[in-house]
Amino acid sequence: MARIDDLLSQARALDPALGRELAAAIKERTSFGLVFEDHLPEAVEMPMVPVQEGSFVRILPPRGSTTQPEPDVYEVVEVSDDEFLLTPENQGADTDEAGGEVIETVTASRKDVVAVARYKDTVYPGLCLDGQVDTEDTKEPVHAVINAENSHALRMLGFTHRESVDTIYIDPPYNTGSNSWIYNDRYVSGDDSFRHSKWLSFMDRRLTLARDLLKETGVIVVAIGDDEHHRLRMLMDKVFGEHNFISSVVWQGGRKNNARFISNGADYMLAYAKNLSTWSKPGVPLKEAPSVSTIRADEIQERGAKWRVPKPGVDNVLAQGRKAWEEAGGDEEKATALMRAWFKSLPGDAPEKKMARNIYFLPDGALARDGDISAPGGNGFRYDVLHPVTNLPVPAPSRGWRSTEDGMRQMIAEGRILFREDHTDPISEKRPLEGVTGQVALSVFDRQRTHGTRHLHYPQNDSGVFPDARFPYPKDHTVLMEWLDLMTPRDGVILDFFGGSGSTMEAVLRLNEENATSERTCILVTNNELNHKDAQQLRKDGLRPGDPQWEEHGVYRHVTKPRIETILTGTRVDGTPYTNPTAGRVNFFTLTYEAPAAIQHDLAFAKVAPALWLKAGxxxxxxxxxxxxxxxxxxxxxxxxxxxxxxxxxxxxxxxxxxxxxxxxxxxxxxxxxxxxxxxxxxxxxxxxxxxxxxxxxxxx
Structure with missing residues (x-):
């Protein structure tokens, strides 16, 4: 450190304030683990915001130029009819020969500057209602799509949803080096030597804001590819704590036959809890904890919870159980015989065969299986249980009974205890199949990723949401339905702040329609950016962000909003019918930037009003x-x-x-x-x- 200390001493001698800032920055650097350059925070262009004295702005390239905007930020120090007098942001204080202060200035035309919000600036967001869809006979809740820079939307959600979100699912830019994402209003290419640290800075700020939105029982899942998977896991260890890691799920999406070595066709989903310990309830064994998808959010800490997926074939077994009970006229012995015969008739590879122990019935006709009745972990209750025929004690488990003697009497009276022919065989408990229909999800699954693309546009039979191709590689909403159902309570709030084409919103809408007990709410945040190719062409045509022709090609206007409208109304953008609509209520908003004085003096209520609605549920x-x-x-x-x-x-x-x-x-x-x-x-x-x-x-x- 001697070299650094010497340089710091020189810096303090030249500029004490700069020396202190450098010392603080060096102290904050991590010397092990994930180390990356903490890039200057982004400045977000706001073409719809008027520029005035004191505003921070960027100078735009001439119309028709395909050059990306320079990242330099200026402050407006003087306003005239056609021009602004600008001074560079944070310029040093130079002096002339007489010791007077010299301020560098630049003149720019009004039409060639755009207002920006730097990350460190305090912004006061509002929301402007941009449309709503309300299908008939739709139950609550109302979902929200927000067109916004997501870091600003996350700050707004800090007011409306602090510690109120159950599940966050995001699919951020994978940073593959193909101009697929924007940092500081510039597309990041593969030859940018700082692209990894820029991406980590970009993600670190957003994940930190998102963490504060999660409930103590909340979870976050981040989709990612090979390029940043290893870095993202270390970053999430830093933000959420490595002790809250749940899984790195592998989604095998297809084979690449042109690979020289291995077909790297997998994506990943990194899952973390905000506080993993809140999912365990002292005294409640894991096997008795309910599946989170069947309970309300406030029950997780009260009862404990786990993630479970439906067992294949379980619906068929339940249906056959109801049929057997009806055919047997409520006779348990006959119904059990019918179930044995049905299981025996199934093909050997039928998934229902794995549930062949579910042949017993409760007095109300509920299909059940025999389950262990001993105390988990030992130290159970000790008493005699008499066989109803021989009136002699049945074998007691070495670990003791799980229930008290009064509890055992109640279960016997309710017909929930399965006695064998005589007292020499152990007894077991009849457990309803309805309550044990789930199984643990695997950390690896196969699903062709082309399904998501075909859902949006499938020219072979013109069955897609859109009549034309509008978005590359959308996530398959059916996969998201399975995973969101797996990890979210039935009344949970789900947030996606990298909303893209809107797959997460469609997944939640369809979950609520298909599952009568699901009342999940979705908040989806997306921006109106263009892909690099389209942006270059529009710049060449003389257009800029903020121009109507530019904005209509952005992802929110061109993909997300019309997708959600189509699946809810059943009518595509060209007026043709969409054959697989769903139901739901969705409000669309665009984030605005309000003056604090207008808010303070109650002059901007209409723009603040939607945030109040969000905060109220x-x-x-x-x-x-x-x-x-x-x-x-x-x-x-x-x-x-x-x-x-x-x-x-x-x-x-x-x-x-x-x-x-x-x-x-x-x-x-x-x-x-x-x-x-x-x-x-x-x-x-x-x-x-x-x-x-x-x-x-x-x-x-």
């Missing part, structure tokens, strides 16, 4: 305006603007049993507390706009 309608009487309410949330009307407001809330959240617009903490103290039990509250503004200030610190 995204149920029902969005309150977009407040009537003259000073407050508004839906079944699930309410907003009070005129605190002089508090009495009438509170009186109205008494008839809203599903109310979840109340927002109070007031500068007075005392007034807010007074309203809060009189809210119905269990209703959350938020003060506007102090809590809203503070959230984004904290998120950026």
């Amino acid at each position: 995204s149920r029902g309608e969005v309150i977009t305006e407040i009537p003259d009487h000073g407050w508004a309410a839906t079944d699930t949330y309410a907003v009070l603007r005129d605190t002089d009307q508090t009495a009438a407001f509170l009186d109205n809330l008494k008839d809203r049993p599903d109310l979840r959240h109340v927002f109070v617009i007031t500068d007075s903490q005392a007034t807010f507390r007074q309203v809060n103290d009189h809210l119905p039990p269990g209703v959350a509250s938020t003060r506007l706009y102090e809590d809203y503004l503070t959230t984004f200030k904290i998120a950026n610190d």
Whole structure:
């Protein structure tokens, strides 16, 4: 360190502030494990935001040029009718011969600059409703698609969904070196010597924001390829803790016959928990913990939970059990004989054969199997259980009984204990097949990845969502359905902030339709970027981001939104019918950037309103305006603007049993507390706009 210390001393002598910053940066560097250059945070271009004095901007290349924008950022120091006077961001303080300060300036035309938000800038997001689809006879919830730069959307979700998300699934850029992703508004190519550290910086910031959105029982799954798999796992160890690692799932997507050595056709899904220990309940054996897909989110810590996939053929066995019980007229012995005969008639390789122990019946006709009744781990209860015919004790397990003596009597009375012919054989418990229909998922599975592409566009029979090819390599929504169902409680909130073509949203919509108990909510964030090839062509044609012709080719406008609209309405973008629609309710939003003063003075309520709806659980309608009487309410949330009307407001809330959240617009903490103290039990509250503004200030610190 002597060399570094010497250089730091020289830096402090020249510029004390710079010396301190360098020392702090060196101290933060990791000397082992995952080491990468922490690149300067991205600056996001915002072509729809007006530029004014004090704004930070970039200078755009001339129209018709295919050159990528330079990353340099400038501050607007003077505004004229046609031009801006700019000064480079963070320029050093130079002096002239007389000791006066010299400021470098650049002049740029109004039409050749674009506003930017640097990562370190505090942004105050709003949401503009950009459409909604509501099919008939649709149950709650309402899902949300947000068109936004995802780092800004994650900050907004820090206000609406902090510690409220059950499952995050993302499919980020794989960083293959093929100009497939953008860093700092520039496509990153394979010859960029810093592409790996740029990608890690990009992911580190977003994963850190995402971690704070997860519940303690929440999980995150990140899809990735060979290029960054090993680096991503180390990064996720850093962000989530290696002790919270769940699995590295391998998706074998097909064979590459042109490979010289090995067909590397696999993708991966890295799965981590926020807090793995919350999935275990002391005193509850793993085999007795319910599958998470069958319970509500708040039951995970109460009961413990596990991930299980349905056993192949289980539906056929259950159906045959119902048929046998009906044919036997409720006679258990006859129904059992019918089940034995049915299992025996099946082909040897039938998956149902593996469930041939499910031949017993409970008194209510539920098909059951015989299960162990001894205490797991030993130290069970000790007492005699008498055989109902011989009246002699049956063999007691060496580990003792799992149930108390009273519990055993109750199970015998309910017909849940299986006695053999006499007392010399051990007894077992009848366990309903309905409760043990799952099996552990494997960490490797095969599924052709071409299914996702054909689902969006299949020209052979014109059966796709789109009549033309619009998106390369979309994820197969049927695979996502299986995995999201496996790891998410039935009322869980699912977030995808690399939403791409919208496969995650379609997966959740179809899960809810196919499973009567599923009430999962999806929030999908995608941007409106173009792929590199299309962007180059449009730049050559003289277009820029923000131009209507440019924006209509972005992924949100051209793929995500029309895909979701098509599968819900049954009508494709060209007016032809789509033959495999589903049901659901989806609101589409575009993220906006609001002035904090406008928010503080209640001049931007319409833009803040959708965020309040999201925070309240995204149920029902969005309150977009407040009537003259000073407050508004839906079944699930309410907003009070005129605190002089508090009495009438509170009186109205008494008839809203599903109310979840109340927002109070007031500068007075005392007034807010007074309203809060009189809210119905269990209703959350938020003060506007102090809590809203503070959230984004904290998120950026």
